Amino acid sequence: MSPAGGSLFDRIGRVDRRWIYVAIALAVIIPLMAKLTFPVITTPIVQNIFDKLDSLPEGSRVILTADFGPSTVPENMPMIQAVLRHALHKKLKVYLLTLWATGIPQLDLLEKNVLAADFPDRVAGTDWVNLGYKAGNQGVINSAFSDFPGAFPVDSKGHDVRTLPIMAGIKRLADFNLIVGIGSGFPGVKEWIQFGGDPAHVPVAAGVTAVEAPLLYPYYPRQLLGLMGGLQGAAEYEAALVKRYPEYQSRSEEAIKRMGPQTVAHLVIIAFIVLGNIAFFAGGEFKGRKRA
Amino acid sequence: MIRVTLPVLITSVVGFLLVIAFFFRGFDRVNSDLSEYFNIIAAVAFILGGGNLLRMHLDKVQRRRPGWPYSIVTVIAFLFTLIAGLFKVGNSQGWTGPVEAQGSWFNFAYDAMFNPLQATMFSLLAFFVASASYRAFRARNVEATLLLVAALIILLGRTFVGGVLTSWLPQPLQFLSIPNLSNWIMSTVNLAGARAIIIGIGLGVISTSLKIILGIERSYLGGRES
Numbered sequence: 001m002s003p004a005g006g007s008l009f010d011r012i013g014r015v016d017r018r019w020i021y022v023a024i025a026l027a028v029i030i031p032l033m034a035k036l037t038f039p040v041i042t043t044p045i046v047q048n049i050f051d052k053l054d055s056l057p058e059g060s061r062v063i064l065t066a067d068f069g070p071s072t073v074p075e076n077m078p079m080i081q082a083v084l085r086h087a088l089h090k091k092l093k094v095y096l097l098t099l100w101a102t103g104i105p106q107l108d109l110l111e112k113n114v115l116a117a118d119f120p121d122r123v124a125g126t127d128w129v130n131l132g133y134k135a136g137n138q139g140v141i142n143s144a145f146s147d148f149p150g151a152f153p154v155d156s157k158g159h160d161v162r163t164l165p166i167m168a169g170i171k172r173l174a175d176f177n178l179i180v181g182i183g184s185g186f187p188g189v190k191e192w193i194q195f196g197g198d199p200a201h202v203p204v205a206a207g208v209t210a211v212e213a214p215l216l217y218p219y220y221p222r223q224l225l226g227l228m229g230g231l232q233g234a235a236e237y238e239a240a241l242v243k244r245y246p247e248y249q250s251r252s253e254e255a256i257k258r259m260g261p262q263t264v265a266h267l268v269i270i271a272f273i274v275l276g277n278i279a280f281f282a283g284g285e286f287k288g289r290k291r292a
Numbered sequence: 293m294i295r296v297t298l299p300v301l302i303t304s305v306v307g308f309l310l311v312i313a314f315f316f317r318g319f320d321r322v323n324s325d326l327s328e329y330f331n332i333i334a335a336v337a338f339i340l341g342g343g344n345l346l347r348m349h350l351d352k353v354q355r356r357r358p359g360w361p362y363s364i365v366t367v368i369a370f371l372f373t374l375i376a377g378l379f380k381v382g383n384s385q386g387w388t389g390p391v392e393a394q395g396s397w398f399n400f401a402y403d404a405m406f407n408p409l410q411a412t413m414f415s416l417l418a419f420f421v422a423s424a425s426y427r428a429f430r431a432r433n434v435e436a437t438l439l440l441v442a443a444l445i446i447l448l449g450r451t452f453v454g455g456v457l458t459s460w461l462p463q464p465l466q467f468l469s470i471p472n473l474s475n476w477i478m479s480t481v482n483l484a485g486a487r488a489i490i491i492g493i494g495l496g497v498i499s500t501s502l503k504i505i506l507g508i509e510r511s512y513l514g515g516r517e518s
Contacts, residue, residue: 021423
């Protein structure tokens with residue numbers, strides 16, 4: 001545990017990290033068990049994505065990418081589920097794909113949790129298609145730019161995409177109306193902007209982890225029409241979806257529910273930072289520096 | 293001679309073709325074909341990557357280098373996943389089914405090992421971030437104070453509490469509310485820094501690419517001939 005000696009403030013400044021771990025664990029577990037939630041207000045940067053999707057006419061083509069693995073599922077999955085529900089509700093044609101090998105199970109989960117559960121009437125290959133995973137990072141996007149069926153010749157079940165009704169009239173990336181990139185690193189949203197959306201003049205919207213969001217702000221709003229950053233961004237999209245379509249309230253509030261523990265954890269971290277600074281200024285370290 | 297000249301020639305020709313294809317419409321087919329070659333090479337690179345991983349870790353085990361027991365775990369996990377995936381062991385749909393079909397060993401490895409391990413690793417970040425913030429975010433000087441204040445505003449601004457804390461501000465001063473300050477930091481201060489980095493990286497990429505295309509930079513051939 002913490003070394004003995006020094007004033008109270010010095011001892012606070014040297015508090016054993018395990019106490020911090022316990023505090024964070026409690027800050028997450030208690031709100032989770034108490035089902036603590038807070039109101040979520042959708043900010044313009046997220047509302048832009050919602051409005052764009054909502055304004056697309058029926059039958060518009062939307063690429064939805066799951067460029068993430070299990071580690072960021074708590075942040076990315078609520079985003080992609082909310083966007084998929086919204087797109088299917090608006091009767092848009094959805095093209096699911098991933099540039100991450102670990103994205104395949106995420107697409108399978110989407111099929112199970114959203115497509116089969118909420119939209120069983122929608123036909124695979126006609127209303128939506130799972131194009132699965134393709135190795136090659138940004139090279140795949142570059143191929144799709146001029147020859148989309150060539151870049152994704154078969155769907156996840158091995159069907160030739162040229163035989164699928166949903167692929168009728170699609171030759172290149174420019175034939176799509178919107179790209180929604182949900183990701184957590186490379187290859188991801190940045191590559192979809194640079195190699196896909198920008199040269200093909202297709203609007204790109206994004207949902208990324210909180211860590212990656214600051215790196216994408218330079219693309220907003222001209223090359224990126226909107227950005228969902230972390231769990232907060234996902235919660236904001238869910239709030240917009242539930243506000244406009246209340247029938248999804250019971251199924252599309254995953255991120256809103258998770259924001260309770262995240263808020264409390266943030267407050268605990270802030271409390272520790274403030275406490276650490278009080279200990280720093282009142283303790284011996286700062287006074288010793290001043291004397292020096 | 294051929295070991296150097298031929299790869300440099302191929303790189304130069306392909307590089308120039310891709311640059312031309314980007315700027316001129318008539319070269320779409322060239323761009324598409326070369327990208328397809330890239331995808332094939334990327335797929336083949338998995339074999340090279342796997343071989344390299346095995347070589348590195350087996351060598352580490354053989355020489356008993358520090359941490360060698362972890363290399364045994366890596367090799368076993370790699371071989372298990374490779375065999376389970378290649379031979380579709382336990383696959384309920386047989387050889388023709390997808391590799392991740394229910395009941396397959398590959399699916400088991402993903403669901404029971406890879407998934408929880410990755411989730412655990414990422415979850416641990418919350419604890420480390422909290423501990424590191426407590427120790428590192430001290431207002432020791434002006435730069436550290438700026439970082440500290442920005443971090444506090446962003447942390448609060450990303451939650452409901454940020455809005456509540458400054459909801460009492462009168463309308464003319466609402467630009468000072470925590471959510472607005474948080475947005476300002478992200479879309480102005482962060483944006484300026486991020487954009488500068490991106491432009492710098494872009495210029496670096498152009499410069500390095502030109503050196504590679506023109507045959508000046510040859511270290512990718514193995515280093516000895518550069």
